[in-house]
Amino acid sequence: MKTLKDLPSLTGKKIIVRVDFNVPLDDEGNVRDDKRIRHALPTIRHLLSAGAAQIILMSHLGRPKNNEPNLKTDKVAAKLSELLAEEVVKVDDWGENGLPGAKIVMLENLRFHPGEKSKDEAEVEAFSKQLAGLADFYVNEAFSNSHRKHASMMLPKLIPGCVGFGVEKEVSAIKKALESPEHPVVAVIGGLKADKLTAINNLLDISDTILVAGALAFTLLKAKGKNMGSSKIDDEGLTEMGELVDRIKDDPKVHLPVDAVVADDFSNEANSKDVSVDDVEDGWMALDIGPETVGHYVAKLKEARTILWFGPIGVFEMEKFSHGTKMIGHTIAESDAVSIVGGGDSASAIGAMGLTDQITLVSTGGGASLKMIEGKELPAIKILE
Numbered sequence: 001m002k003t004l005k006d007l008p009s010l011t012g013k014k015i016i017v018r019v020d021f022n023v024p025l026d027d028e029g030n031v032r033d034d035k036r037i038r039h040a041l042p043t044i045r046h047l048l049s050a051g052a053a054q055i056i057l058m059s060h061l062g063r064p065k066n067n068e069p070n071l072k073t074d075k076v077a078a079k080l081s082e083l084l085a086e087e088v089v090k091v092d093d094w095g096e097n098g099l100p101g102a103k104i105v106m107l108e109n110l111r112f113h114p115g116e117k118s119k120d121e122a123e124v125e126a127f128s129k130q131l132a133g134l135a136d137f138y139v140n141e142a143f144s145n146s147h148r149k150h151a152s153m154m155l156p157k158l159i160p161g162c163v164g165f166g167v168e169k170e171v172s173a174i175k176k177a178l179e180s181p182e183h184p185v186v187a188v189i190g191g192l193k194a195d196k197l198t199a200i201n202n203l204l205d206i207s208d209t210i211l212v213a214g215a216l217a218f219t220l221l222k223a224k225g226k227n228m229g230s231s232k233i234d235d236e237g238l239t240e241m242g243e244l245v246d247r248i249k250d251d252p253k254v255h256l257p258v259d260a261v262v263a264d265d266f267s268n269e270a271n272s273k274d275v276s277v278d279d280v281e282d283g284w285m286a287l288d289i290g291p292e293t294v295g296h297y298v299a300k301l302k303e304a305r306t307i308l309w310f311g312p313i314g315v316f317e318m319e320k321f322s323h324g325t326k327m328i329g330h331t332i333a334e335s336d337a338v339s340i341v342g343g344g345d346s347a348s349a350i351g352a353m354g355l356t357d358q359i360t361l362v363s364t365g366g367g368a369s370l371k372m373i374e375g376k377e378l379p380a381i382k383i384l385e
Contacts, residue, residue, distance in 0.1 A: 001162075001163055001168075001171065001381055001384045001385050002161065002162040002163065002384050002385075003162050003163055003168050004043070004046060004139070004162055004163075004164065004165065004168075006162055007137055007160070007162055009050075009051075010047065010050040010051055010052045010137065011050070011051035011052075011053075012051065012052075012053045013052055013053055013135075013136040013137060014052070014053055014054045014056065014134065014135040014136050014137075015047050015052045015054070015055050015056065015135055015136070015137045015138075015139060016056040016057075016058065016131060016132070016134055016135035016137070016138050016139070016155065016159075017040070017043065017044070017047070017055060017056065017057050017058070017138075017139040017141055017164065018058055018059070018138070018139070018140050018141060018142045018145070018152045018153060018155075019036075019037075019040045019057050019058070019059045019141050019142055020036055020039075020040075020059060020141070020142040020143070020144045020145060020364060020365075021036055021037055021040075021057075021059035021061065021073070021076045021080070022036065022059065022060055022061055022062065022144075023035075023036050023037060023061070023076065023079075025062075025070065025075070029069075029070045029072075029075050030075055031075060031076060031079040034079055034083065035351075036364065037076070037079055037080055037083060038083060039141075039166050039364060040141050040164065040166060041083060041084065042164075042165045042166070043139060043141050043164035043165045043166065044057075044084065044104070045084070046165070047139070048086070048103070048104075053103075054099070054101075054102070054103060054104075054105065054135075055103065055104045055105070056099065056105050056107065056134055056135055057080070057088075057104065057105065057106045057107065058106075058107040058110055058131065058152055059073065059076070059106075059107075059109070059110065059142070060109060060110045060111040060116065060145070060152075061073055061076065061109045061111070062109075062111075063111070064109060064111050064112060067109075067112045071109055071112075072108065072109060073090060073106055073107070073108055073109050074090050076106065077089070077090040077106035078090075080104075080106065081104075084104070086103065086104055087102060087103070087104065088102075088104045088105070088106055089102035089104065089105045089106070090105075090106050090108075091105050091106065091107055091108065092108050093108070094107060094134065095130065099134060110150075110151075110152050113127055113151075115127025115128075115130075115151050116150050116151050116152060117148070117150045117151070118151075124149070124150070124151045124154070125151075125154075127151040127152075128151040128152070128154050128155055128157065128158060129158060131151065131152060131155055132155045132158035132159045135159065136159065136160075137159060137160050137161065137162075138155040138156055138159050138160070138161035138162075139161065139162055139163070139164050140153065140156075140161065140162070140163050140164060140167055140380055140381075140384065141163070141164030141165075141166055141167055142167070142380075143166060143167045143170045143171070143363070143364050143365045143368055143369075144343060144364045144365030144366075144367070144368055145365070145368070145380070146167065146365065146368045146378040146379070146380035146381050147365075147367055147368040147371045147376075147378045147379065147380070148379070148380070149379045149380075153379065153380035153383075154379075154380070154383065156383045156384055157383065161383075161384055162384060163381070163384060166364070167381075169361070170361065170363055170364065170365070170369070171372075171378075171381060173340060173360065173361040174340060174361075174363070174369055174372045174373070175372070177306055177308060177338065177340055178206060178372065178373070178375075181206060181305075181306040181338070182305040182306050182337075182338065183208055183305060183306070184208040184209065184303055184304050184305055184306075185206055185207045185208050185209075185304065185305070185306040185307075185308070186207065186208065186209045186210075186211065186300055186301055186303070186304035186306070186307050186308075186337075187200075187203045187207045187209070187210045187211070187307075187308040187309075187310075188210075188211045188213065188297070188301075188307070188308070188309040188310070188311075188313075188328060188332075189203075189210060189211070189212050189213070189214075189216065189310055189311055190212070190213040190214030190216060190217070190309075190310070190311030190312045190313050190314075190346070191214045191215065191216055191310070191311030191312060191345070192214065192215040192216060192219075192232060192234055193216070193234055193237055194216065194219055194234040194236075194237025194238060194240070194241050194245070195237060195241070196216055196310070196311060196370070197216075197237075197241050197244040197245065197248055198241075198244065198374045199310065199370055199373045199374045200212070200248050200254065201244055201247065201248060202373060202374050202375040203308070203373065204248075204251060204253055204254075207253060207308075208253065209253060209255060209300050209304075210253050210254045210255065211255050211297045211300060211301075212254060212255065212256050212257075213257065213289050213293075213297070213311070213312075213313040213314070213324065213328075214311050214312050214313055214314065215231065215232045215233065215234065216234070216311065217256050217257050217289070218231045218232070218233060218257075218260070218286050219233050219234050219237065219238060220245065220248065220249045220254075220256055221256055221257070221277055222238070223238055223245045223246075223249050224249050224250075224256075226277055226278065226280070227280055227281075227282070228277075228280055228285075228286060229262065229280045229281055229282050229283060229284040229285055229286070230282070230283055230284060230285040231262075231280070231285045231286040232285065255296070255297070255300070256277075257277055257286075257289045257290065257293040258276065258277060258290070258292055258293050258296070259274055259275060259276050259277060259289070259290030259291065259292045259293055260274070260275060260277055260280065260286035260287075260288065260289060260290045260293070261273070261274055261286070261287055261288040261289070261290055261314070261320075261321055261323070261324075262274075262275055262280055262281075262284040262285060262286050262287065263284065263285055263287050263320075263321070264283060264284055264285075266285065266287070266315075267318075268318040268319060268320050268321075270320075272287075272320055272321075274290045274291060275290070276290075287314055287315045287318070287320075287321040288313065288314030288315065288321040288322070288323060288324045288325075289313060289314060289324040291323075293324070294323065294324050294327050294328075297324075297327075297328060298327055298328070298331045301328070301331045301332060301335060301337075302331065302335065304335065304337045305337050305338070306337055306338045306339075307332050307335060307337045307338070307339040307340070308340050308342075308373065309328070309332060309339070309340070309341045309342065309346050310341075310342035310346060310366070310369070310370055310373060311342070311344075311345065311346060312325060312345040312346060312349060313325040313328050313349075316345075316349050316352075325349050326353065329349055329350055329353050329355055330353070330355065332355075332359065333350075333353075333355040333358035333359060334358070338360050339359045339360045339361070340359075340360060340361045340363065340369075341359050341361070341362045341363065342363050342366050342369045342370060342373075343362075343363045343364055343365045343366030343367075343368075343369060344366030344367075345366075346366070347362050347363065347364075347366070350362055
């Protein structure tokens with residue numbers, strides 16, 4: 001894929017950068033966590049030092065339905081200005097009046113425009129052309145959105161483009177882990193949806209051990225004939241992916257929990273106990289892996305030279321059911337292995353434990369990284385090859 005080093009001289013050129021500034025906001029609309037903004041700073045600073053005439057930043061923010069004022073990008077631009085120590089001018093409408101002459105501008109929330117993620121290809125293409133017309137070059141610094149064919153991701157059809165430093169790092173690290181990993185390779189796959197079975201199926205070719213946790217594990221245990229009581233099960237996924245379920249549930253590389261922490265209510269105040277997966281009673285739900293399983297999974301992780309973690313181990317948001325997640329997280333952080341943690345809940349768990357800096361790569365995009373693990377192409381990266 002083309003990187004910043006592949007672009008010709010940027011002196012005097014206008015560069016449009018697709019960033020992921022979809023940051024959490026407080027009740028007043030202020031940026032509550034600026035991690036995603038900081039992630040793009042090296043690329044923005046490089047473009048400044050390379051002599052770009054103008055840097056045009058664009059991002060979505062939240063899931064607006066009616067151009068809600070609290071999802072405007074004004075305060076995101078203000079936070080970026082603070083972090084860069086450079087003026088960042090927010091632009092509400094660039095269609096008729098064009099852009100101001102400021103060095104750095106931030107466009108309005110892309111999802112305020114129906115063409116950004118329209119199902120009408122012509123509408124998407126029209127919005128892409130409008131955005132591409134603003135600049136000479138395009139930079140993708142939004143790995144988390146690279147599995148989507150949104151208008152702002154498809155500009156390299158129209159103007160020369162490349163990936164930013166952050167996207168380059170993520171794609172390269174995940175590709176290396178999939179194509180030339182150091183063995184043993186241990187994957188930890190959690191979460192709820194059975195669609196992660198596609199990822200497990202692809203990982204069977206490169207992994208030595210796959211440790212399954214979360215609701216996905218209990219879904220597979222149900223497929224093996226275990227009574228899972230009131231545990232959350234993806235029954236629809238079990239039906240739709242029956243062939244994959246049959247292939248995976250008995251594969252010797254795939255390890256499932258032998259015990260679980262069960263509760264009589266989905267609450268931190270619920271009654272709970274550790275039981276064998278053979279002894280889950282009706283009315284009880286599995287919310288974490290049990291101590292015997294934790295011990296087994298930790299032992300396997302300690303043998304690993306490459307670790308991939310996608311999806312939560314249990315309901316880690318509740319202290320009573322967070323032990324499995326904490327043990328897995330700390331074991332990975334303390335390992336000398338190359339470690340890659342998918343975005344979403346896995347990244348949130350690592351961040352909450354303060355372990356981010358001890359992981360080789362904490363991905364910014366759960367969906368995009370999972371697509372790569374499934375062996376699928378990312379449209380916004382494919383277009384830059």
